[in-house]
Amino acid sequence: MTADPFALTDDLWGLTNLPYAVASAQDWSPQVVSRLGGHVVGIAGLAAADGHRKWARAWSTPSLNAFLEQGPSSWQAARRWLQQLLSDDRRRDFVRPHLRPLDAVELHLAVDVADYVDFYASEHHATNVGKIFRPDGAALTPNWKHLPIGYHGRAGTVVVSGTDIVRPVGQRKTPADAAPQFGPSVRLDIEAEVGFVVGGETELGERVGVDRADEHIFGVGLFNDWSARDLQAWEYVPLGPFLGKSFASSLSAWITPMAALKEARIALPQQDPQPLPYLRGLEGAFGLDLALEVRLNGTLVSQPPYAQMYWGPGQMLAHLTVNGARLRNGDLFASGTVSGPEPQQRGSLLELSWSGSEPIRLEDGTERSFLQDGDEVTITATAPAVGGGRIALGEVSGRILPARD
Template sequence: MPEQSPFDLAEGDPFGPHNLPYGVFSTADAPDRRRLGVRYGDSVLDLSALPSALPAAIHPHAELLAAPTLNPLLAAGRPVWRQIRAAVHSAVTDPAHRDEVAPLFHPLDGVTLHLPFEVADYVDFYASEHHATNVGRIFRPNDAALTPNWKHLPIGYHGRAGTVVVTGTPVVRPRGQRKAPAGEAPTFGPSLRLDIEAEVGFVVGAPSTLHEPVGLGAFRDHVFGVCLLNDWSARDIQAWEYVPLGPFLGKSFATSVSAWITPLDALDEARTAPPARDFPLLPYLDDAGAEPGGIDIRIEVRVNGETVSRPPFSTMYWTAAQQLAHMTVNGASLRTGDLFASGTVSGPDPDQLGCLLELTQGKGPYLQDGDEVTLTAWAPGPEGARIGLGEVTGRILPTG
């Protein structure tokens, strides 16, 4: 039986020509050589070799594509992103290019995938009203579920860029201080309430200038693409340390991201209006009349192979454009490789909750050593296609 061509995709493959996500890979014969690639079905197209195969279309960008990380491409800006995306689309769809491009494919199961970009800064938001309300009821049962500021600004915290890891990286159970409600003093040891947070991450490409805020209308000029993200959380450590300041050691031990960054342009068909606002927004956050800022991404959460939740990203109260505007309104600058995340994605229904804290009403069980968590997702694309987001998987290892 003849070997299937990498150009011939299965019907409905979510990594078809409308998607074309970017990543970084290496091969067994050159394990130390990291190359840029684009996923196409179950294959990886070697972008570093594409300028030689299609010199007229993509040669001006050969230096960007020869880099061992996405950062130079991210920094090049939207006009270049679009030119390269168009050239890649032509490479995989135009029959005239098949002979030149076919040798540039590698089977996906034969390569090693790496963290696709060098993370500059990491910010995590708290943008789901359903999640924030559920958590408020669990942590503050005698007070209002939402704090007074929640519907006036996107709340977030500045995380730790150095502990962002690529899918497949094991997660070692963190240690820290935790205090039982009835305990007289804190104890120290491995977290007993290790949790997940199903999120969507946004990767910044073009930087901005210090003291110059990035408005809602400039979102596409700065954000390159989207990835799935699991912000692992030690709830017992978090509960003891987060008053009066925000998350710290309960969050900073690991954040897992996909190996594939889906370009923002691939999600145009998935654009949707965010939920109705309850209060007038200040001008820098007011997106009335702007391009729909929500994105219809359907996430699935599996623990040890069993689906436990299907959170809908379309229900998020604050959009990524509003988060970016708020993150820079004080004059903070963006750097190439900045990563900001949506916060836990939760919907209104019991099977749409994005973390174990919500799914169990705070009672557990939480993650045990050896448990494996996998996030997958897709979004509607053109012509009825599905746009797949690269999965995020992590297995819990015991404290060393």
Template sequence: MSWLELPLDTPFGLANLPYGVFSREEGDRRVGVAVGDAVLDLSALAERLGAGWAPLVAGPVLNPLLAAGPATWREVREQIGEWLGEARRADAVRRHLVPADGLRMYLPFEVADYVDFYSSRHHAENVGRMFRPDSAPLTPNWTHLPIGYHGRAGTVVVSGTEVVRPQGQRKAPDEPAPAFGPTRRLDIEAEVGFVVGVPSTLGEPVPLAAFEDHVFGACLVNDWSARDVQAWEYVPLGPFLGKSFATSVSPWIVPLAALQAARVAPPARDPRPLPYLRDEAAPWGLDLALEVRLNGHVIARPPFATMYWTAAQQLAHLTVNGASLRTGDLFASGTVSGPEPDQRGSLLELTWNGRDPLTLPGGEARTFLEDGDEVTITATAPGPGGQRIGFGEVRGRVAPSR
């Protein structure tokens, strides 16, 4: 129960309570919690009510709270829930509820490292069929380990940041030599990201069972991709400039505690993974429903529950060689795609590498993104009692090359 009059269908109900960083006009950056159509100024309220953990949420980023660990995360979440639920706190709390409209949102945490995985079997098979039509769709290692690449932390940006069309070398198969210029095949990748709170010790792997001891929560990710730059550069070492120009994330971090009702078993794995990746005892598949819009029109609804490798397995593989975690590490799922054509999380798949253009409701056709196009990715997950947990949105508009 709560003194707040929240609509039953709000994606930001008391079962969610995601964290972000905001400011009013030119004010200081503050830590906030999304509640209905408002943002709770947690920095101000925690100080006003004398919470012992108030310094962790003073702003301007979430990193101090992330580093504090699971016991503190539970304490803070429970305290916020009590403040929003107890009528005696209503007057004090109400003063620190700010209408969400008009607030400026910021990158909620300082990104330490960024890793992107390739964990949708449907996406990987689609890509394999496009580019290796005479071979098996999957490479021999794909069903044995979560494949990934190390991205660029410095170009992770918050939703709403414009994405400048990147330049680079590109060479089509029928061209005799590479040329330099703006990408002609700017694409999106609808993904889910996971934010590390508690660091680990160099040389010590993080086992599957320790996933919740280190990971604070989840957000939405758009891993923008210049497909023509990527195609020319990626052999033999993988993605580089075709990916590193921008990665957009949503401004709200949904705590893992809010996603317990969304946990599901992942698809069956064949062959059975090596012991450090076996997750039968505590699987971390998630039933998230993503939606991708291009210029306001829905073009795909990728289902996250179909992901072959889970975030817990990705973290275990990321650290199995002894690589250490740092507070603020971000690792993303890779493109989320389902078995149906309208469930594909990239234009590369939706247009089958440009062969089958999308027709938008206004009659415009798209193979890849044009200047001025805006892409918005949203997601929800089941919560307790039939509620829906919302992730907000990750949005970006394409600006011309500079």
């Protein structure tokens, strides 16, 4: 017998969470769902049965994009409706037919990703990478504290958590090599990041000020920006990362709405020098207190604190659009690797093994500098819940398959 879906033992997936995903089941075509404890909530069917046709229509589609288009007032109203419905004891028999145990559904990529931008917003990560990649120069480039550095990634290779990752092949050349070598990456890495899902289209030429972050940032997912360090090191000057990143990036199936993270909003670390006015904001220059954990084949290898990030998501959005670049429903931007000041808070193997010079030890006794075929990486996180306790973010995991011939 399945336990009572309404009997929750903690807040992790309770009424203060209510994340979104896209799921299919034997009798469900892919559609937008929510989650309560160990059950998936068929909100498309529930909304239809409860007379909310606008939500039912958007949630009956196989991506969040139609709901993203409805904007913040619809997002907020839908959340209030769902919280009330699921907390009303008298309506449990109304809700119950729309619940499925988690293991009875298949989860899909929740967002039809429009444009994907990756930032570089952790001072600790950027400093570590600078020291490793450019040992003879300053760790941070002169622009780093003036703007959130970012670049566009490949939207078409963003995949849902659980998707196997084929080891990429390509060119690499170390200073010791006379010519570039070709073959499978030998420095395959992770980047533990947080992704932000955007809703609401803007016009070409329009800027989204930092204090308008809540109009457009719908929610967050955990993100693993798989990185082939050897490919990246050889290709990235002068136009930035390309094939070292574009083979795959994994996004959690569950997208946590920003409304569930109100208690996690914190001040950013002191920004010195003070950024230009378009990056300052009373409401928009916020940080998030998310506690990440990175596991490699089950061993906890890092606990990156998102609270330490230098640039906030509202600042990233303001920067992304300050030149008039328009937003589309389903735009995704990610924070860049989350690394804290301590060695065990680093969000990439590049940093954890200090470019291979200090391999980390797993619980099975083996050592890792970079990923081996068969390795599985899982990133999880929790955040303070509204009203107390903690909520979970959806995990992002992936396993490495050998390179193809």
